[in-house]
Amino acid sequence: MKAIVYKKFGDSDVLQLVEQPIPTLKADQVLVRVKAFSINPMDWKIRKGEMTLMSGSAFPKHTGTDFSGTVEATGSSVNGLKKGDKVFGVVKNMMKEGASAEYVAVTSSLVWKKPENISYPQAASIPVVGTAAVTALEKMGDITSQKILIIGASGGFGMFLLQLLKQRGAKVTAVTSSQGAEYAKKWGAHSVIDYTKTNVLSNNALYDTVIDLSGKIGYDKAKQIMKAKALYLNPTPKPIEIPMSLLKNLLRSKKHRVILSNPSTKYTDVLLGAVKNGLLIEVNKVFQFDQFREAYQYAEHGGYSGKVVIQMT
Template sequence: MKAIAYQKFGNTEVLQTVKETKPSIQPNQVLIKVKAVSINPMDWKIRKGEMKLMSGSKFPKHTGADFAGIVEAVGPEVTHLKKGDAVFGVVKNLMKEGALAEYVAVSASLVWKKPEHISFAQAASIPVVGTAAATALQKMGTIKPQTKILVNGATGGFGMFLLQLLKQKGADVTAVSSTKGLAYAQKWGASNVIDYTKVDVLEESITYDIVVDLSGKMGYANAKRIMKPKSLFLNPIPQPIDIPTSLINNLFTGKKHVVILSSPSSKIIDTLRSAIDKDLQIEVNKVFPFEQTMEAYQYAEKGGYVGKIVVEIG
């Protein structure tokens, strides 16, 4: 089968199309004929060596975490899926595995039936950013109509889910986005929108109960300027040093730095499926064929787009 792999850390040029053996499955696994794989920032953080303490430096490495496709075979212990089912899911260890291949073998506990009314490209966009958004929502605690929330970098894949989940909670959300993302932020539920090309939110006089930095560019040190005395800064793109320093700093301030570490589970996916049934929209910005995987990552890594980028296979 064809797969995408790389033999060293680096930029998109290290990505190669390789021939590999079609994977076999364990009793608790399913074999998926992959139809679509979505792209996430973690893919290139790992590929560039930024996460090597966790990913290790053994090659070859593969890429792509969440996928959608058709069940090709099921292990004898699997009871909730059968051959021919349209499904979506995520690899167990994105530091070690990758879904960008014609076939992928994964634990059946990380595969779910695809909602019928969405495409494979949309389904492949759910697990990573959807789980992160649902986890961020949990970290926020009780949200009241008067809770003021700022979402910085609000119209990528994570923001797309988070804004709509917050809308279903009735939250008062200010979204910071590029000019072309403003209409989407409003459609997805933002009460207020700020165009970062025209306004520096850090220079505004408004303070917030919760600040979520999805761009990775604001940072906790800057965000404190627009946080209320008792407030939360949610960091879903932490550097390794952020985890211990946030725990220490939080002992001495009411402006808490909360690192978001998320892992897909059936409970979270059920929450997302319910939200999708209530008309949560999944915007796929652009779809690339498998042969243009390098171009897909080049496009994604430039940023500035709305929604998700997807690679389709076959």
């Protein structure tokens, strides 16, 4: 089978297309013929060597975490899935595995049936950012009276989070570019701040929760727009921020919490319910498999709304 790998850390030019054997199934695994896989920021953070404490430095490495496709075979202990089923899923360990191949073998508990009303690229966009969005909701607690700010709200994470908050009746201010404002409003933002025209840090407003999806503000700057007992959520922490935020939170009222999420049926059930209730999945651009370098370059450059997906030809 064809697979995308890299044998050293670096930019998208280190990605290579190689031939590899089709994975051998374990008893609890499902073999999926991949139709599409999505691109997430963690893909290039790992590839650039920013996460070596967790990913290690053994090569070759794959890329891609969430995917969609059809079941090709099932392990001897798998129930509820059969050959030909249309599915989507996620690899068990994004630091060590990848979905950037024609076939992927995944634990059956991380594979779910694809809703008929969404495409393969849309389904491949769900697990990683969708789970992160549901995890963020859990950390926010009671949102009924909260004043919420989402910075960088027009990407894939923001797309899910804005709509989930809207379905729960929350009022949210979104910070986006002028191009992303239309999507943020469509997804449920109550108001939008165009960061090219207004500096949100000097906007004379205070928030109960600040969610920095852009990774460009940081807790130290966000403190100035947070209420006395507010929450700062960080979905793109540096490794050192994970333990340090826990320690420092013991001494401060304005909390800094990182979002560490692991896709599971618990979260997927919430997301599938939201899709059934009208949640929109915007796929900004679909690249073909042989355009993988261009796809990652496009995704890393940013400035788009929704998700970027690579589709098998």
